[in-house]
Amino acid sequence: xxxxxxxxxxISSLISVHCQSIILNGSWRGxxxxxHKKSFPECNNDINFNATxxxxxxxxxxxxxxxxxxxxxxxxxNNRWIGNQSVVYDKNFxxxxxxxxxxxxxxxFYGIDTFANISLNGHTIGQTSNMFLRYIFDATDYIKExxxxxxxxxxxxxxVAEDLYNEQKKNYIVPPVCVPTEYNGQCHxxxxxxxxxxxxxxxxxxxxxxxxxxxxxxxxxNDLLINDVTTDIRREDRRTWNILVTIFLETxxxxxxxxxxxxxxxxxxxxxxxxxLVSNSNEVVVDTSEKYININISLTVPADAxxxxxxxxxxxxxxxxxxxxxxxxxxxxxxxxxVGFRTVELMEVPLEKGLSFYxxxxxxxxxxKGSNFIPASVFPELSAKEDTIRHLLLSTKEAxxxxxxxxxxxxxxxxxxxxxxxxxxxxxxxxxMFACAMYPTSDSxxxxxxxxxxxxxxxxxxxxxxxxxxxxxxxxxxxxxxxxGTGSAQIYREDYVKLYVxxxxxxxxxxDPVRPFLVSSPGNGAYEExxxxxxxxxxxxxxxxxxxYNYIRNGWDITQYPRTRFxxxxxxxxxxxxxxxxxxxxxxxxxxxxxxxxxxxxxxxFGNQYMRLLISYNFVIPQSNDSIRDFANYIYLSQINQAVSxxxxxxxxxxxxxxxxxxxxxxxxxxxxxxxxxxxxxxxxSSIDIEGRWKMLHYYAKDFFAPxxxxxxxxxxxxxSIYIVSDRLYTLTNCTMEMxxxxxxxxxxxxxxxxxxxxxxxxxxxxxTSFWLSEFLVQLGCGNLETAKKSCIVTLSLTDKSGSLxxxxxxxxxxxxxxxDIPVANVTMKIENYFLPGKFSNYPDFKLMxxxxxxxxxxxxxxxxxxxxxxxxGFHMFERKKEIIFHAHEETTIELLRSSIKFVTLSDIYNxxxxxxxxxxxxxxxxxxxxxxxxxxxQIR
Ligand code: BMA
Numbered sequence: 001x002x003x004x005x006x007x008x009x010x011i012s013s014l015i016s017v018h019c020q021s022i023i024l025n026g027s028w029r030g031x032x033x034x035x036h037k038k039s040f041p042e043c044n045n046d047i048n049f050n051a052t053x054x055x056x057x058x059x060x061x062x063x064x065x066x067x068x069x070x071x072x073x074x075x076x077x078n079n080r081w082i083g084n085q086s087v088v089y090d091k092n093f094x095x096x097x098x099x100x101x102x103x104x105x106x107x108x109f110y111g112i113d114t115f116a117n118i119s120l121n122g123h124t125i126g127q128t129s130n131m132f133l134r135y136i137f138d139a140t141d142y143i144k145e146x147x148x149x150x151x152x153x154x155x156x157x158x159x160v161a162e163d164l165y166n167e168q169k170k171n172y173i174v175p176p177v178c179v180p181t182e183y184n185g186q187c188h189x190x191x192x193x194x195x196x197x198x199x200x201x202x203x204x205x206x207x208x209x210x211x212x213x214x215x216x217x218x219x220x221x222n223d224l225l226i227n228d229v230t231t232d233i234r235r236e237d238r239r240t241w242n243i244l245v246t247i248f249l250e251t252x253x254x255x256x257x258x259x260x261x262x263x264x265x266x267x268x269x270x271x272x273x274x275x276x277l278v279s280n281s282n283e284v285v286v287d288t289s290e291k292y293i294n295i296n297i298s299l300t301v302p303a304d305a306x307x308x309x310x311x312x313x314x315x316x317x318x319x320x321x322x323x324x325x326x327x328x329x330x331x332x333x334x335x336x337x338x339v340g341f342r343t344v345e346l347m348e349v350p351l352e353k354g355l356s357f358y359x360x361x362x363x364x365x366x367x368x369k370g371s372n373f374i375p376a377s378v379f380p381e382l383s384a385k386e387d388t389i390r391h392l393l394l395s396t397k398e399a400x401x402x403x404x405x406x407x408x409x410x411x412x413x414x415x416x417x418x419x420x421x422x423x424x425x426x427x428x429x430x431x432x433m434f435a436c437a438m439y440p441t442s443d444s445x446x447x448x449x450x451x452x453x454x455x456x457x458x459x460x461x462x463x464x465x466x467x468x469x470x471x472x473x474x475x476x477x478x479x480x481x482x483x484x485g486t487g488s489a490q491i492y493r494e495d496y497v498k499l500y501v502x503x504x505x506x507x508x509x510x511x512d513p514v515r516p517f518l519v520s521s522p523g524n525g526a527y528e529e530x531x532x533x534x535x536x537x538x539x540x541x542x543x544x545x546x547x548x549y550n551y552i553r554n555g556w557d558i559t560q561y562p563r564t565r566f567x568x569x570x571x572x573x574x575x576x577x578x579x580x581x582x583x584x585x586x587x588x589x590x591x592x593x594x595x596x597x598x599x600x601x602x603x604x605x606f607g608n609q610y611m612r613l614l615i616s617y618n619f620v621i622p623q624s625n626d627s628i629r630d631f632a633n634y635i636y637l638s639q640i641n642q643a644v645s646x647x648x649x650x651x652x653x654x655x656x657x658x659x660x661x662x663x664x665x666x667x668x669x670x671x672x673x674x675x676x677x678x679x680x681x682x683x684x685x686s687s688i689d690i691e692g693r694w695k696m697l698h699y700y701a702k703d704f705f706a707p708x709x710x711x712x713x714x715x716x717x718x719x720x721s722i723y724i725v726s727d728r729l730y731t732l733t734n735c736t737m738e739m740x741x742x743x744x745x746x747x748x749x750x751x752x753x754x755x756x757x758x759x760x761x762x763x764x765x766x767x768x769t770s771f772w773l774s775e776f777l778v779q780l781g782c783g784n785l786e787t788a789k790k791s792c793i794v795t796l797s798l799t800d801k802s803g804s805l806x807x808x809x810x811x812x813x814x815x816x817x818x819x820x821d822i823p824v825a826n827v828t829m830k831i832e833n834y835f836l837p838g839k840f841s842n843y844p845d846f847k848l849m850x851x852x853x854x855x856x857x858x859x860x861x862x863x864x865x866x867x868x869x870x871x872x873x874g875f876h877m878f879e880r881k882k883e884i885i886f887h888a889h890e891e892t893t894i895e896l897l898r899s900s901i902k903f904v905t906l907s908d909i910y911n912x913x914x915x916x917x918x919x920x921x922x923x924x925x926x927x928x929x930x931x932x933x934x935x936x937x938x939q940i941r
Contacts, residue, residue: 024093024107024150024216025053030060031088034081054381056113056211057087057154070379071680071690073586074600076205077184083158083208090151095218097145102220104252107139107150111214113380114194115155121148130193131213131380132412132433132452134459136227136250139218154210161188161199164440172491174438175484183603190437193448195380196409197435202603203675203684204378213381214414222330223262224286225250228458229324229335232514235343241306243270243299243339247324248458251288262286265327268297270320270339272305297324301341308362309340309464311402312425313707313727319422319464340422340464346516348526353664354542357525357565359403359427359467365763367657367727368427368670369705370396370403371687372569375410378679384414391692391889392677393420399687399698400705403427405521405568405672408473409435412456421465428465429568429672431521432456432504434472438479438486441495446503453504457511469508469517471500474547476520476538493534501533521568522547541565541665547674551610554617555645556813559716561652563665570649571674573604573611574642574697575635576681576689579864583691584681591631601682611683615641618816622909633909638683640858640906643696643874644813646673646687650704651711655723657765673701692867696860696874703808708760710737710798710807720773720812724758724798725765732760734801737768741780741792742878744821747855749878750781750792773814789814790821793855795878811876817857817906824907825856827877831901834894843868843888846897850884852877857906864900866892 030051049064058079061067067079099105107118107125114131117124121144126137165188168174178187185200186208200206219225228248236242245268267281280297287293307318319340326333342362348355359366375383376392396404404421406413408431421428432453439445460466478484479492486492500519508517518525519533525544528536539546541562547569553560555572575581578591590597593608602608615621615637622633653671660666678686687698703709707728713721722737735758740749753776755769777788794812799805827850834846848870850859856877861870861884868888875882886897 020099021217021219022093022095022099024091024218027051028053028055028089028091028212030057031090032057032061032082032085034066034085051089053089053091053212053216054111054214054384056209056213056379056381057082057085058207058209059379059381060211070207071205072584073597076207076680080186080206080208083186083206084156086156087154087210088151089154089212090149092147092149093218094147095143095145099220100143100145102222103140104221105139105143106219106221106225107137108217108219109135109137109212109214110216111212111380112152113209113211113213114157114192115160116210117153119151119153130448130452131195132193133455143218152212156208157192157194157210158186158199158208161186161192164188164191168440168442174440174495175486176437180603180605182605182607184600190439191445193433193452195375195411196433196437197374197679198378198380200603201374201409202607203374203682203686204603204679207378209379211381221250221252223252223288223328224264224326224331224333225252226324226326226333226335227292229268229322229337230458230461231322231337231339232461232512233339233341234514235303236300239303241301241303241341243268243301243322245297245299245322245324247295247297247326247335249286249293249295249326251286251291251293260288262288262328266295266297266324267327268299268322268324270299270301270322272301272320276305278305306341309342309422310425311361311366311427312397313400313402314361314364314366314425314729317423317425317464337462338419338422339462342464344427344467344515346468346518346525348543351542351664351667352660354540354565355525355527355544356667356669357544358667358669361427361467364729365669366402366427367654367763368403368429368566368672369727370401370405370426370672371676371701372407372672372674373404373410373413373676374407374679375413376677376679380411383411384416386416388692389414389417389420392688393417393424393426395688395694395698396426396676397424399701400707401426401701403429403467403670403672404676405429405431405470407431407435407675408433408470408521412460418460418463418465422463426465427467428463429468429470429521430460430466431470431473434475434499436474436478436483438475438484438492438495439499441498446499449499449503450507453507454511457508461512461515467515469512469515470521471504471517471519473521475500476523476534477547479534480536480538496534497532518544521545525565545670549674551606551614554816555614555641556618556648556816558648558652558713561649563656563661564653564668566668566670567653568670568672569674570646570671571685572614572642572645573607573683573685574638574695575683576678576686576695577691577693577862578632578635579862580689580691580693581635581681588628592627593631593634601680603682607683611638611641614645616818618644618818620818620910636858636860636904636909639696639860640874642685643700646697647700647704649673650701651709651723651725652713654704654709654725655711655713655765655767657725659765659767694869694873696858699870699873703810706808708732708798708807710796710810712794712796712810712812714773714812714814718773719770720776721767721770722755722796723765723767724760724807726760727763728760729762731762732800732806734758735760735806736799738797738799739780740795740797740878741777741782742795742855743782743792744823744855747852747878747880749795751779753780773812777814790819793820822857822907822910823854824911825852825854825877825905827852827856827859827903827905829901829903831894831898843890844892846886846888846894848884848886848901850877850882850903851880852882853880859903859905861886861901861903863897864902866890866897866900868892 028051179185183200185206189199232244269279527543545566545568546564656666656668678690737755782788782792796810798807832847871885
């Protein structure tokens, strides 16, 4: 073990994995049989198309003008025939004699979706059956000098799933047999190891794709191949960290030579700074009769030599490179990874009742604030698009989130995703890819899953951002709640334990002894072991995590929300921006509350009815004879209702951070709402739509996840409590909370009440006062007890001793807004100037000045065709003037902004000013038809 002080030359070769490997990405040729396409009468056609790797059949066929834009109109259904086809991808490539000198040549597929036969120059070299695996095939015997032909023949995943289901059915059915009809989906996805949501979900369409969705690489191997390098980083004691490096080697057995051992020198170096490193090495003799060999190297790192990795909001995200070199007589192999130093514990310690459930990072209890991540695209090959992932993760960070849950119906995300999570301090709750279903436990299925666990844990465990592995999404809940008619049949409980406990839990704990493992979400955490993981209600508020959804009760009613230890899913739907919807509609008629489009895009059974009901608790839904205007107003109300409901719900969880109620519930330490992102233009629970636009919810998240909030709790009996919640790790003294009461008719407050000399304790929620709301309102000038709640609105603000605001201004709506006499506000906007570069990018920021003559509610700004976002949005104006910044995310001009910016306030939708002008929507539809729709040439024939 050495701690060096040296000047390090950054040698680029340190970064390369396989020196002379050939990347086989890029152009391939595809072949698909189009017989099953309804619009083709004759059935004789194999057609060729230009394919791309990484890619997939749906995106390829669209790019080749063979099908229309997949996300347009009803094309999820129109293009479904593709999912029933076999597809061939092939590529010619050249190798020279030098390349062939290597003792062995392997072909690595980093992601194949899903059932494929791989052949090289006409000889089968392997088969695949799991989209989440990396496959390494031996190509040595069939590769030749000059041109080679690589062929990947895919079977339809839809058909394989059906075959497997039919096979399984002979024994017993593993449900659900299919998704609800509203999804327009495909059946039996639980029988195959493919992105479960690719057969449809309640927020997404079915695109049962095939394709080579990650890189392909041809690697010459002389004697050894470094498959992976992992680290287990432990805090040994106050003064030291230990890094256990594991090098996963694959040996090559030469037919020509009688080689039985290889001597190698293995070294790992942790680069602390340009001049400082820690290293250790080993001389190892590898026995080549073993195909796979693991070598360990231990590094001891002085604690004061490295800085800690912290979640967003708690400190910086220090990361270090670690290089491993394996040197043999014939080769020098390198592999570089990046690591961070932090401890993570899932604290499940006895409380008065039940167990706590929270993450402690570097010894600090962290309230997990964030959301659930679904794949960034329904086409898996697009799920690692850098601009999309960067935008989503930066938006996460900006909204003060510190955790994302990678939900179990999607994919294990790309390296890029976890690298950015490491850099932004976003802790990752990593589900394994099992969701909302029972799963088979045949030997072949379990074997397949075992490989999947091995590969993905090894691939991902170096990322400091990952703080938890979790076995499945809602499968225990489905079993307990008899969602799929499994009743009391013992077989499903046995299968459940076999898969998630005996296999997943055991394997993951072996592979990653440092991180916590949770069997299911929602679940009762460590308590589950006492009843062998099934049979008790997994939604208990006294243990583990809870998912909470209620589409019947008013989302603004804070009393409905559970006092749970940790809420890992909760949400309400809204519609995305009308500009986003405009990229998918066929005609202006689709912009109608009852249009086929609106019905087609809503997958949640009764979803449109629920949304209308929830909105109508708080707002009158305007109706006119202009259906586009009505639809635009409805979208706006759906976003307000979602944003406020989620604010109130999230604040309820944050308020419960430090207290338990009379039955022991509370001490809530996590709020991850459902869902961050979208995969198509449809109503969903997301806070960011498919075009990357922030819905009103995302702007609100930035406030309700702020490090310090001031928030209210209105009980059924009308008692109002005010809480201050702080995630800061320091005390703040001499703070003042101010409650201003406004009569709806006036922009000047009636009276203000101050609560002074408040000490805000670190990392705590404090109830600072409670009183009867109606009486308080009367005292502060809101008329009599009868009418007070209807007449006024209350603002809450919190300042420190210097008078600066330390929390976002918050609001109390004493009664439903529909019952209040909302003032008509005349708001005007001026774009004052712009400056370069913007605060968040190299693109310009624009300063907007808004003026109002009255209280203006839910002021909502939108820009049709410039990507970007506002410093605030969906806000109330209690001041006559307000400055807002528009941060452009692309090159633009002030003229373009002027012509495409729009805003609306709540009173507008009930008064003369329209929310939306038809011309701009129609223009967008026109653009779609020419640009997005991409009329199918074959179909026209
Ligand atoms: C939860 C999730 C998803 C679903 C969401 C909304 O159950 O796990 O399966 O999309 O609710 O219904």
